[in-house]
Amino acid sequence: MARSSADDMELRRACEAAIEGKQKVVLSIRVAKSRGVWGKAGKLGRHMAKPRVLAITTKSKGQRTKAFLRVLKYSSGGVLEPAKIYKLKHLSKVEVIQNDPSGCTFMLGFDNLRSQSVAPPQWTMRNKDDRNRLLLCILNMCKEILGRLPKTVGIDIVEMALWAKENTPAVTNQVSTQNGPATSLVTQNDSQVTVERDLVSQAEEEDMEALLGIYVMGIGEAEAFSERLKRELLALEAANVHALLENESIIEEVLQGLETASICVHDMDEWLGIFNVKLRHMREDIKSIESRNNKLELHSVNNKLLIEELDKLLERLQIPSEWEAALTGGSFDEANMIKNIEACEWLTDAIRNLEVPNLDSCYAKLRAVKEKRAEFILLKCTFVRRASEFLRNYFPSLVDLMINDKSYFSQRGLVKRPDHAELRCKCRTYARLLQHIKSLDKNCLGPLRKAYCHSFNLLLRREVREFANELRASTKASRNPNLWLEGPTASSQTANNADTSTSEAYSKMLTVFIPLFVDESSFFVHFMCFEVSTFAPPDAPSVDRTASNGNCTNEENLSKMNAHGNDVKPSNNPAELAMLNECLRELLDGTQEDFYSVVDWACKIDPMCCISMHGITERYLSGQKADAAGFVRLLLDDLETRISVHFSRFVDDACYQIERHERNVRPMGVVPYIPRFASLATRMEQYIQGQSRDLVDQAYTKIVSIMFVTLERIAQTDPKYSDIVLLENYAAFQNSLYDLANAVPTLAKFYHQASESYEQACLRHINMVIYIHFEKLFQFARRIEELTFTIPSEEIPFQVGMSKVDLRKTLKSSLSGLDKAIGAMYRKLQKNLTSEELLPSLWDKCKNEFLDKYGSFLQLVAKIYPNETIPTASEMRELLASM
Template identity: 75%
Template sequence: MAKSSADDEELRRACEAAIEGTKQTVVLSIRVAKSRGVWGKSGKLGRHMAKPRVLALSTKSKGQRTKAFLRVMKYSTGGVLEPAKLYKLKHLSKVEVITNDPSGCTFMLGFDNLRSQSVAPPQWTMRNIDDRNRLLLTILNICKDVLGRLPKVVGIDVVEMALWAKENTPAVPSQQNSESGPVASTVVEGDLKVTVEKELVSQVEEEDMEALLGTYVMGIGEAEAFSERLKRELLALEAANVHAILESEPLIDEVLQGLESATNCVDDMDEWLRIFNVKLRHMREDIESIETRNNKLEMQSVNNKALIQELDKLLERLRVPSEYAACLTGGSFDESCMLQNVEACEWLASALHGLEVPKLDPGYASMRAVKEKRAELEKLKSTFVRRASEFLRNYFASLVDFMIGDKSYFSQRGQLKRPDHADLRYKCRTYARLLQHLKSLDKSCLGPLRKAYCSSLNLLLRREAREFANELRASTKASRNPTVWLEASTGSNQNVNVADTSSVSDAYAKMLTIFIPLLVDESSFFAHFMCFEVPTLIPPGGPVNGNKTGGNDDDTNDDDLGIMDIDDNDSKAGKTSGELGALNESLQDLLDGIQEDFYAVVDWAYKIDPLRCISMHGITERYISGQKADAAGFVRLLLDALESRISMQFSRFVEEACHQIERNERNVRQMGVLSYVPRFAILATRMEQYIQGQSRDLVDQAYTKFVTIMFVTLEKISQTDQKYADILLLENYAAFQNSEAYEQACTRHISMIIYYQFERLFQFARRIEELMYTIMPEEIPFQLGLSKVDLRKVLKSSLTGVDKSIASMYKKLQKNLTSEELLPSLWDKCKKEFLDKYDSFAQLVEKVYPQEQIPSVAEMRELLASM
């Protein structure tokens, strides 16, 4: 009989490989042919051609439970088995052998959980009856043992199956996982409790059995007589058996002799086997000894090869390329050679890092060759760092000396020269990468280099500031205003000759506009060029409170050195604080002394017009608010110092003016309005003009001092003549209260408060008014920023919660006033001014946006009246 595919171990291994990872064990694998009812049909054979498949029975244990599966395997294009379908045996409901197949090798398996019961299940055809019986018995055994039930069996004779199972007991394996391995189980007839549609005993067999029983029953009336008859027949049968046994005694003797002869042969064979076993054991020991020696030799050979390879790698690490050694010890630092220098630095840093323990095996660290090579590399590093540092110090000095020696770099008579450091920074950038590598090789070398750079560039910056400030003052034409504003000798009806000194504050603003961004840029460039680990100062070319920070249009990328950070950890926040302190110390060396030229401009402006300190103070405040970067510490300190000096100069002017007021009490018998009252109104008008919307603290403090000393002096003068004291006080207080300057100051202050709260609304109205001079009102909604959508956005942002905005105006007015008596009148003026402005805005909206709805003027008037 041909070998069954169920015994094919390679097939089983292929099935196990196909379901690898599922934790399932293959119990049986067998080749089959799959078809769709081809037997007895004359349809198209193309659709019903048999396809080769492999059926595999598998089990999976999960705790105390065992699950059984039927897997269908198909062959892929490359001839490799792969899973096609999976059936759970717990859903197997019927096993039916197809009667149309004459060979009886075709059967169907019915499952009760198939989604489409209208499609006929596939038919499986085995190679022979033995394979069919073997597969079906294995399925029935698994169903009985694992699931505890049997499916319905149709078309199979159970007795025939049981007889086949007895005859082929070893050929029906059922894999059971036990400590002793697979154990073959046999299906016996008693185990097959199968429900079949075909009757176990045919009708003919039943009639024969009844006839047989009838021979015994016929003529017997009592059970005892029947029992006696059976006993007699049994004794006759036993006697016949004994007689047959006695007749076969010669045959038994012959068999016993043959068995004895076979026993002797077996004993001889056992002796020979023992001898051969001893010889084989000795031979096995010799073979093991030879194999051991061979293994040691092979291991020694492998170790020697690995050792040679490792030593080759170590020697490669220890080798110093001649071109790098020459470059590090004596190469040029010209611009054309910087690429070779950078490559040599990178190699040196990598080589030093490669000899450290994390990169180098700890066992090699103590080797003499490694120590000597490390010392050699350290010597190369120190030599290169010394040479590079000396070259850079000389290079910085030579660049600055060249620029200082050329007068065309600086401002000259009749020509203000904006400092231009584009060429200087371009030349420095050539060596930015070198500085990065010097930092990675020896961070301590950066200190002297930074000092050398600061020392050289400080000379250039101070020279540029000095020449610029000198030419700025020389080219600014402005008449000097007298410092005697409230002098008693000046009559009340005489006007002080007030000259236009706006060019003075413009000159100061120009000085800041040119040099503050330059100093910020220099600070930023220095921080990056000299490898400080601090955040970026400001974006290149970014504005400082509306002004361009860059002094040169073509120098917008000064902060970009065109290099990448070598150390990825340079920008870590943990290092920033210490580096920031060192940077500010270096910036002090870089920029110290330049403040004297700014002081000179402030003092010069004060001598021409002391009131210009107000404008300069506001300009300085704008620049201070624009300097937020930590790394521009010196620039912020410079601006703070300028603000303090301007405040000090203005305080000096206020003290002198107060002293002039005090001198009025020496004049006896002064009548009418004192001279300093109308002159204070003129002074206040000028001071308000110079504020220009900036902080009022400086001017308000001056007002407090002026008014205090004016009223104290007025009281003293009135006491000199009690007869006319009240009339003198009455006239002077009335003149002070009703002065035109007071009204102007009120108007300006109220406008400032209104615009502070509703600036966007009234700026929108101002833009509409300006456009109405040139275009028609109906065209205005189509202008950029003045569409209906823009109007709605302005209305939403300005008039949403307008009551809160008006309350904020009141609070701001109240906060700025030190005299509560003035608050009611000022608040009435503020409400009237706001209502007038809103009325104008409403009229403009009605003309330009007739369809848009806004709060009416009447509603706004009621709201203001209720506030």
């Protein structure tokens, strides 16, 4: 047998050199690599076997040892180099290819290969001995290091164990002795072939030998062996039959015992059937007895519950005598109100308890329940009728007591503030009664509300009338003329001191009665059980609540609760709101006439007080936002409109006086309404006092617009002096309103408008004065400018009237006696000007305008007539400055 490559030490050293000594080589052997050459026909180049070397290596890391399968290939120079490496811990299958007749081809399957669709390579050995030697080494490594064996296909483990036992290599060692060399046979440790100890134990080996020895019995053919076994089986069956016949007597005794037991079992079955029938009848009797007993117990329980329900029902149907007496004939005095309220609460609960949600529907159809419900309804109607009649008479009587007391109202020399604390204290006594009346019969509230409104309306109208009369009588105000913009100018003292006594009287009127009306409205909403959201809590402090009411406000809480003490959430129902506003109108209607009379009286004395009264009204109006204050808002709106109408009339009168001035004035100097407007604006600002200024700004806009339009018309009556009239009046307007324009944006806008108009009038007047004395000079300059648009500049001196000679004549006629012409220009400005304080600024503007025009003329002459000698602009400026 040829020497195996596994014993080639040169090959092992080459493998160690290829892996650079990083791992220990246990076995190295040459193989041929191919893919599917057995069993498939393929191209020769694709399936050609390639020489490779498989090396089993190990690597120790601490106490752990790892085993690897390395594939090495030959380089072009015949040197081994690493190709691939596999970890033996991933070896899952060892399969010997069945298509290879020699059995030398096998595959190694690893479970960590990335692509399982590609067939693993096939390794072909030289002979079976090399194959078995490699596979035994791999299996031994898996058993020792990993503790498990991979799956083997096409390999008999027992056969391999026997092969390993027979082919364990041995080496002969020569030992020198005295008698000569001796030979000893030892097992080679380097081969590491010890798989037979691990795969098949000694005991398993002995069992296999015994089993194999059984078949060495001289049996020639299988048919003869089968016949022998049949004969032995027949002999065994005959022996069994003989043994049974010998034991016949014993079998008969057993059969007799079985028959006796069967008879006993049959008798027992009959007895059990009889007992079963008796037990069934007994069970039926017991069930019948239990059923009758349960029915009796159920009847007993039902009768007991029925008695309890009837007792409860009787309690609901029975009317206590004390409550019946209180509901049918009791008194409504304050001392009996607690008893009346308790009786009313009982009646409300009794009626509610007889209704279906609180009472079983089967009870609701009972005759006794129906009759008792009708009796309760009759009792309710009786009580509601009596209570409504009492309250309809109580409200007028309560008001009559107040009206008949003259000390309660304002008197001569004494303006008295109304106080309704005692009145409301008495009304609160019946607040809970009204809530119960509403819960019993909601429709009866309408007449009660009307009776309350009618009675208290008389009181409120009397209070407002007496207060307003005494307020007007006690107010001493100086009468100011309405014609502010005609006649002599008002003195500075009159213009700077505003008489606000009338507006203070109006403010006092609102301060007293607007909170009173709002408080009365709020009290009415809660007292008369309206389910709407109000503008103030019912017990909020107001101007007419003083310490004199004591603890009355705490005796009855007027918060929105129903008759059962539960809170009622406001619904803001449109129908409810409409009904509330109608009642409030009936309650407060007629009081507005006295407010109107105070406004008319104040405006007649001093129309300017409309400004402060308008601001006061706006402040009160902004505080009334709730729906329940509808009448108060309407009253304030009407007052604001009335004040605006009075002030608009005053403004219209002022505008009429300005327009009438147009026909009666000579168009010279400052018109008188301009300084008078400054006095008027100063006084109007004193009346504003930090309040809303929309009304005043609208008046400013209307008056000043009429002033400017009228001024333009006055100026156009004599075009010769129109610019002088405009510039003097616009200057006067600016001077008189300088301080106010810095503080009032509306006047600042008109101030800037007057400033622009003033500048335009000054420019027109100055140009007119300049052209009067230097007309030829600036007309020549204008002709030069016109010709520059049509012909070249160098051709202008050759035009008719534009030669250098013509230029010299123009300069001689215009600039000779220049000081006289300038003096005449100054006198022209001074001649028709009535406001001497305007002359210096106007003369400065005139000189600047003349120098600008003269500078433009010099530029044109220098461009068209470059060699002409003309006085320069600096010479002209020095000449003007010296005069």
